[in-house]
Amino acid sequence: MIQLKTPRLxxxxxxxxxxxxYLANNGSLEKELGLNYTPKKINEDLEDSLKNFFLPLITKHPQHHLFYTLWAMVLKEEQTLVGDLCFKGPPDDDGKVEIGYGTYDxxxxxxxxxxxxxxxxHWCQQQSRIKTLTAETEASNEASEKxxxxxxxxxxxQTRDNSWWIRKVSE
Incomplete structure (x- = not known):
């Protein structure tokens, strides 16, 4: 099992x-992971993506599982889920992959x-297939941009509504 560790997570x-x-959103995931349950609201876009994109593609392409799933963020001190990250598919032929993320209320x-x-x-820097990370933010989402x-x-x-960001992780 892969588990990334940061100072607090x-x-x-x-x-x-x-x-x-996770989609059941009833504490069953937390029970499975041995965590404390804190109610959360699942964003409609995320729910739709999980049901119609990620879950079918995990089944179809299990070798790309890490790029078709949520990466759960657990606050060590409270042993509770506090947010999640994801890749929006595996790296393309140039090694580019998009990330998405959200922190719970x-x-x-x-x-x-x-x-x-x-x-x-840091994890991406250790993956030979990943060369560049990208992310999209809504123009009004200053917290995400920060x-x-x-x-x-x-x-x-950048457009009026959205900004696209890029970061090289390896050559």
Missing amino acids: FIQPLTKTQQEL GFQKQGLMTEAVAGLV VLIRNHFTLDC
Whole structure:
């Protein structure tokens, strides 16, 4: 089992079954992981992506499991889920892969996502297939932009509504 460690967090990719428990959103995932349950609201877009993109693709392409699942963020001190990260598919032929992330209500503005993204970047630097990370933010989401800036992403392109960020992790 892969488990990334940062000063305050454990970060681990969920299995297909654990991702299904995540969607149930009733404490069954926390029970499976031996964690304390804190109610959370699952974003509609994330729920749709899990049901219609990630879960079917984990089944179809199990060799790419790590790129079609949520990576759960566990706050060590409280033994509770505080957010999640994901890849939006495996690296392309150029080694580019997009990340997404979200912090649960009640755990925002504590630097947890900055720390989690740093942990994920570090893991990516150890993967020979990954050369570049990208991320998309809504133009109005300053907190998300700060997470990326603090992790040495640079603005790649921007429209009125969205910004795209990029970070080299290896040559």
